[in-house]
Every structure is written in structure tokens, then in C-alpha cells.
Amino acid sequence: MKKETKISHAVIRRMPRYRRYLNDLQKKGVSKISSSEFSRLIGYTASQIRQDFNNFGGFGQQGYGYNVTALHNEISLILGLDKEYKMVVIGAGNLGQAIVNYTYYYKSGFVVKGIFEINPELIGKKINGIEIFDYAYLEEYVRKNKIDIGIICTTKDNAQEATDKLSDAGIKGIWNFAPVDVGVSEKIAINNVHLSDSLHSLAYYINRRND
Ligand code: NAI
16 A cells, blocks of 8 residues: 555545445455446446545556455555444434444444433433443543544534533544534544435435426
């Protein structure tokens, strides 16, 4: 793998998709795939795929195509999926509970260690075997347990404050679901997730088809 220079967000966003398709191919017992077959399957042009992979030194061989397992493993390494990440969820409402109950993350190395709440009726309960702690102890817990990722599932108004507490405690990444783009220092990675953005663009495409 070539030493990484600055790679665009668009390329990084495509990497998990490449990996998902390669994973499916592996499960079907496919060991190699030509760039044109891969292009047809995933819906990007062969030249787009080549350009994306060239950011990391390129993985294919002229006239051979791609080795499915090798490419899957390389992409996993690029994304940092060879490690385990410790996570906390802030806010144990509908969304927080759904995330904690979605065990796929755990199998792929993203493990929820604790959940934090301000609602006294929820504190002390467990979701999927994971305890809900008092929000007052968030910073101490994150520091002590070297938590990597904080998942913000609080109400909108409390999202920035929770993010600041996580930042002060040395968190490495924030996965924010609250409907506000929270700010963090440059040292901390952040992904703001807005499902409604995806739904609203779907509405656009539905309406455009009827033009
Ligand atoms: P909810 O009202 O069921 O749960 C919010 C929970 O956060 C409550 O239990 C509340 O006590 C707790 N909370 C509030 N401030 C807190 C703090 N400072 N520390 C710890 N806990 C705190 O809401 P729901 O449905 O679970 O949604 C959670 C958030 O996610 C909301 O901001 C909502 O708008 C957003 N959301 C975002 C989606 C997305 O696509 N990004 C999809 C669905 C919800």
C-alpha cells in the first residue's frame, strides 16, 4: 500500500461500498473479478474504480483484474477495520436503543461499552445487556475506559454539549445522529448522519421521474 496523501471524502465514502460488494463476492466463492465486471456490478465506471484505488497505490493487475480477498483485506486495512473500537451511546431513547440492539456492529469490531442518560427512569436499566449510566459520569467513564467513539442520540438541544464533554474526555470520533451539525476540534473525526437527507433526495428523484 502506497503512503497515503490527502484523499477526498468522496473516495473514502465509496470504500465501504467496495468492501461490501467484495464481501458478497467472497461469500459466493468468487476469487477474482475483472475491472469491467466489477464496474457493472457496483455501478461505477472502470476508470472511476481505477482512479479510486490509485489513491492507495492501485490494486488490480493489467489483464487479471482484482483478487477479491486481497482487495477486501486491503480496503479493510485502509478503513481501519482490523481494530476494535470502543463506543458509548449518549441518549437511550428510540434511536439510542435501536443502535444498541443492532448487534451487527459488535461482530464487526464496534462494541458499545456503555450508554449515558439524563432521565433518572432509564439510568440503571440495561439494553441488550449494556448498562445505562448517569450522564454526569460520561467524561470520567470515557477517560478511564479509553473510549474511541461517541454516538450522539440526544435531543437536538443537548447534542453540542454532549459532544463537548466527549471531546474534553479525549474521544477520537463522533457519530452524530442529532439533527444539528455539531462542531468539534480538527483532531476529532466526525460524521453527522441525517437519514432525512437521504429521504428528501429520494423525494426529489420520485418527482423528477414524473416530469
Ligand atoms: P428520544 O426523545 O426517544 O430520545 C432522546 C433521549 O436522549 C431521551 O431519553 C433523553 O432523556 C436523552 N437525552 C437528552 N439529553 C441528553 C443528554 N445530554 N445526555 C444523555 N441523554 C440525553 O429521541 P430519539 O427518537 O431516540 O432521537 C434521538 C435523536 O436522534 C433526536 O435528536 C432525533 O432528532 C435524532 N434522530 C436522528 C435521525 C437521523 O437520521 N439522524 C433519525 C431519528 C432520530
